[in-house]
Amino acid sequence: MRDRNGSVALRNSLASICVLMLVVVSFGSCARRELSPPPADPVPMARDTYVIGIGDVLSISVWNNKDLSLSRVPVRADGMVSMPLLDDVQAEGLQPMELKEVIGRELSEYITAPDVTVTVIDTGSRYVSIIGEVPRNTRISLHKNMRILEAIANAGGFSNFADKSDVRIVRGGEDGSEVEYRFDYDAYIKGNAPGTNIVLKPGDTIIVPE
Numbered sequence: 759m760r761d762r763n764g765s766v767a768l769r770n771s772l773a774s775i776c777v778l779m780l781v782v783v784s785f786g787s788c789a790r791r792e793l794s795p796p797p798a799d800p801v802p803m804a805r806d807t808y809v810i811g812i813g814d815v816l817s818i819s820v821w822n823n824k825d826l827s828l829s830r831v832p833v834r835a836d837g838m839v840s841m842p843l844l845d846d847v848q849a850e851g852l853q854p855m856e857l858k859e860v861i862g863r864e865l866s867e868y869i870t871a872p873d874v875t876v877t878v879i880d881t882g883s884r885y886v887s888i889i890g891e892v893p894r895n896t897r898i899s900l901h902k903n904m905r906i907l908e909a910i911a912n913a914g915g916f917s918n919f920a921d922k923s924d925v926r927i928v929r930g931g932e933d934g935s936e937v938e939y940r941f942d943y944d945a946y947i948k949g950n951a952p953g954t955n956i957v958l959k960p961g962d963t964i965i966v967p968e
Contacts, residue, residue, distance in 0.1 A: 858874045898912045
């Protein structure tokens with residue numbers, strides 16, 4: 759009787775292990791994103807409309823009024839900037855010209871025909887993240903036309919254990935979806951993967967596997 763019970767228990771245990779393995783494999787398959795072809799480079803000389811974000815630092819100048827002008831004002835975590843007379847003003851999500859108009863309109867209640875200039879002096883909201891087999895897992899401030907290799911170089915380059923042939927770039931879409939691109943460093947250096955050293959976008963994550 760004990761042998762029969764032992765056999766039943768063994769079969770149940772094996773069945774449980776098989777089910778668990780199927781769940782793990784299924785999860786891994788679902789978690790893996792489908793690779794997308796490299797996106798085209800931005801059009802040369804195309805104007806990039808900048809949208810103010812959290813972490814940016816602005817200069818707000820009101821002509822002929824030093825008391826209302828601010829040389830450095832950060833965009834806070836709530837998306838606001840603080841200004842004399844106006845207290846908090848929504849800045850996140852606006853272009854500099856749009857914020858200029860908002861501030862000018864609100865200041866017009868206190869002064870005559872305010873002439874406002876808004877300049878982004880630190881683009882702290884624009885960054886890419888680099889994780890995995892690099893010396894420093896970090897965020898890097900993103901400048902216009904920064905590419906994968908430059909970002910990796912800023913993180914200290916590849917570590918000794920990096921799989922340079924399977925670097926991944928994960929990019930979020932406006933609808934909440936994600937796309938993933940592959941960068942093969944060795945192939946690119948040999949001239950066999952043109953167009954894969956893509957221009958990065960704010961919020962991209964570069965994953966360097968082992």
